Amino acid sequence: MIKISYPIDPIELQKFKQDYIDIFFKYVQYRDAVEDTYKIKSKLNNLGIPSIDIKILLVEDFSTLCEKEEKIDYLKLSSAYFTKYPEKDLKVEDYCTKYKSKVLKALNYEGRQAQISNFFMQNNDKLQLGTCYTCNIDFINMFDDIGDYQNSVEFCNEADAIELQKIEKIDEVQASKIIKIRNISLLTSISQLSSVLTAEEIDFLNNMTLKQQYKHFTLDHFLDKGSNPILSLSLFNFVPMCYPCNSLFKRTLPIVVDKKKDCYLSPTHKDYMFDANVSFSYINHNPTSKIDNVEDFQLKLAYKDDAYKIHSRIFKLDGRYKAHKEIVLDLHNNSIDYSETQIKEFAKMSKNNTIENRSNIKKVIFGKEIFDGEVQKIPLTKLKRDIAKQIGIDGVKET
Ligand SMILES: [Zn+2]
Numbered sequence: 001m002i003k004i005s006y007p008i009d010p011i012e013l014q015k016f017k018q019d020y021i022d023i024f025f026k027y028v029q030y031r032d033a034v035e036d037t038y039k040i041k042s043k044l045n046n047l048g049i050p051s052i053d054i055k056i057l058l059v060e061d062f063s064t065l066c067e068k069e070e071k072i073d074y075l076k077l078s079s080a081y082f083t084k085y086p087e088k089d090l091k092v093e094d095y096c097t098k099y100k101s102k103v104l105k106a107l108n109y110e111g112r113q114a115q116i117s118n119f120f121m122q123n124n125d126k127l128q129l130g131t132c133y134t135c136n137i138d139f140i141n142m143f144d145d146i147g148d149y150q151n152s153v154e155f156c157n158e159a160d161a162i163e164l165q166k167i168e169k170i171d172e173v174q175a176s177k178i179i180k181i182r183n184i185s186l187l188t189s190i191s192q193l194s195s196v197l198t199a200e201e202i203d204f205l206n207n208m209t210l211k212q213q214y215k216h217f218t219l220d221h222f223l224d225k226g227s228n229p230i231l232s233l234s235l236f237n238f239v240p241m242c243y244p245c246n247s248l249f250k251r252t253l254p255i256v257v258d259k260k261k262d263c264y265l266s267p268t269h270k271d272y273m274f275d276a277n278v279s280f281s282y283i284n285h286n287p288t289s290k291i292d293n294v295e296d297f298q299l300k301l302a303y304k305d306d307a308y309k310i311h312s313r314i315f316k317l318d319g320r321y322k323a324h325k326e327i328v329l330d331l332h333n334n335s336i337d338y339s340e341t342q343i344k345e346f347a348k349m350s351k352n353n354t355i356e357n358r359s360n361i362k363k364v365i366f367g368k369e370i371f372d373g374e375v376q377k378i379p380l381t382k383l384k385r386d387i388a389k390q391i392g393i394d395g396v397k398e399t
Pocket residue numbers: 132133134135136137138241242243244245246
């Protein structure tokens with residue numbers, strides 16, 4: 001439903017990709033596994049058979065990945081592949097089998113889920129994670145498990161022993177030392193703990209560095225790793241999704257049947273344009289009067305490109321959005337109660353009839369997210385914007 005925002009600045013994008021490569025290559029076992037593939041790679045290249053550069057494969061853009069996957073489908077070792085090389089000796093098949101096993105070992109997803117999830121969490125700001133890219137209904141944010149404190153001093157003065165231990169390097173002993181000191185006199189600076197804590201422990205407290213963060217999302221392989229094993233670690237094959245979308249609805253159902261033709265249906269693809277091709281609309285038989293009940297109108301998804309229907313079918317968008325018809329009802333009724341003329345009147349009454357003030361009044365009435373901000377930040381924004389456009393509310397932000 002929503003295209004994933006990757007860094008636009010080329011230098012920032014390059015760093016983003018390099019950081020992703022590094023989460024694997026910082027481990028010597030991983031470097032060795034990749035090194036193993038290189039030994040056979042040169043033999044394949046000498047025989048004129050395409051091979052894979054694993055580093056590139058990890059960060060290749062999605063459309064190239066889809067094309068590449070086809071070219072190197074000999075990894076699936078279909079017997080038909082070898083008929084393309086009738087002039088070569090039997091060693092070809094032998095090299096390919098060995099190469100496949102080494103490549104798949106280097107690209108094995110099992111045991112690496114946590115590292116990849118952490119990468120997405122650490123790049124929260126760059127990716128602007130907010131709501132699920134697939135449904136725009138549920139949040140896919142991260143959260144920590146401590147209360148809301150203004151700063152580290154307030155945290156050290158008020159947190160109980162269990163909460164204190166959520167900070168890196170702080171265990172039961174350090175927590176009781178902190179409590180003992182603050183019981184004598186409340187802290188005004190973390191450095192007052194320097195007699196009982198190490199510099200490192202104080203540093204973690206100062207920065208409120210937590211041992212663990214939690215996430216509200218799962219990572220989905222857009223092209224499933226069972227049928228496309230060489231894409232199982234590719235950055236641009238991952239879509240962060242809410243739990244219902246990934247676990248209840250998608251599971252391993254394929255959205256893309258023909259990789260060459262349909263790969264633009266991935267929110268990671270540069271040409272993904274669900275928003276421009278699919279819109280919510282409601283059918284109301286008397287648009288000038290207020291609606292009493294959600295049963296009195298229908299909410300539909302309209303398609304300019306029918307290929308996107310697969311999203312709605314798999315993620316049950318029609319049924320899930322039907323549960324949010326109340327929002328449409330409120331927008332419709334508010335647009336009748338508060339016309340542009342009435343909004344001008346409000347602005348005049350407040351003795352501030354500027355465009356800015358009129359726009360602020362509209363934000364209060366209809367919801368700020370209709371006019372401002374990224375569509376993925378607040379749940380159901382796509383629905384609200386589409387309906388607001390249909391009603392004819394001025395100033396709706398293009399998503
Ligand atoms: Zn979702």
